[in-house]
Amino acid sequence: EIVMTQSPATLSVSPGERATLSCRASQSLNNNLAWYQQKPGQTPRLLISGASTRATGIPARFSGSGSGTEFTLTISSLQSEDFAVYYCQQYYNWPLTFGQGTKVEIK
Amino acid sequence: EVQLVESGGTLVQPGGSLRLSCAASGFTFSSYWMTWVRQGPGKGLEWVATIKQHGSEKHYVDSVEGRFTISRDDARNSLYLQMNSLRAEDTAVYYCARGTSSFFAGWFDPWGQGTLVTVSS
Numbered sequence: 001e002i003v004m005t006q007s008p009a010t011l012s013v014s015p016g017e018r019a020t021l022s023c024r025a026s027q028s029l030n031n032n033l034a035w036y037q038q039k040p041g042q043t044p045r046l047l048i049s050g051a052s053t054r055a056t057g058i059p060a061r062f063s064g065s066g067s068g069t070e071f072t073l074t075i076s077s078l079q080s081e082d083f084a085v086y087y088c089q090q091y092y093n094w095p096l097t098f099g100q101g102t103k104v105e106i107k
Numbered sequence: 108e109v110q111l112v113e114s115g116g117t118l119v120q121p122g123g124s125l126r127l128s129c130a131a132s133g134f135t136f137s138s139y140w141m142t143w144v145r146q147g148p149g150k151g152l153e154w155v156a157t158i159k160q161h162g163s164e165k166h167y168v169d170s171v172e173g174r175f176t177i178s179r180d181d182a183r184n185s186l187y188l189q190m191n192s193l194r195a196e197d198t199a200v201y202y203c204a205r206g207t208s209s210f211f212a213g214w215f216d217p218w219g220q221g222t223l224v225t226v227s228s
Binding site for chain 1: 212221
């Protein structure tokens with residue numbers, strides 16, 4: 001099983017600042033990584049697939065990078081609606097696995 | 108508009124059975140991988156099971172293998188999860204999610220609103 005480890009667990013950021021979230025895989029994924037956003041009481045939403053391709057309708061302030069075992073989700077200038085929990089997910093191999101999530105909170 | 112609507116969640120006793128359904132609309136259902144993901148109370152996301160187009164492949168997380176069965180009815184645009192021998196640790200919101208239309212399962216987009224399964228005596 002590929003273990004996905006996200007850091008930090010909680011990130012305190014002020015509106016307008018940049019947020020950098022990390023996701024590490026226990027083995028190489030090539031680019032088979034997705035990122036999701038989940039706001040309280042809401043269903044998860046796809047942000048990024050293929051490590052760096054934004055999903056339809058996702059603002060350009062969200063960007064994904066990385067390959068192999070190290071991946072990053074960057075939110076360039078946090079808006080109030082971006083405070084949420086973010087999950088990475090690998091689809092390189094079965095079983096599919098998620099990271100434990102990073103909560104982005106208001107500083 | 109692509110829509111996924113889950114149903115069937117309820118309170119069930121340990122050892123009991125339950126069948127979840129997911130009604131899909133707005134896309135060619137038969138062309139896509141489909142998946143169930145769950146989220147325990149206050150916890151993260153856990154992949155549960157995935158089924159390929161036409162049901163030709165099925166994959167499960169180890170903790171539900173042999174107890175849960177994923178299936179699909181392409182004529183009814185519906186996805187199902189038969190859950191047997193339920194345990195307290197199966198308590199979660201269960202989400203239906205669409206995969207890719209490719210040869211690999213891929214990412215999940217979109218997700219349904221979820222249905223709550225509570226396993227308790």
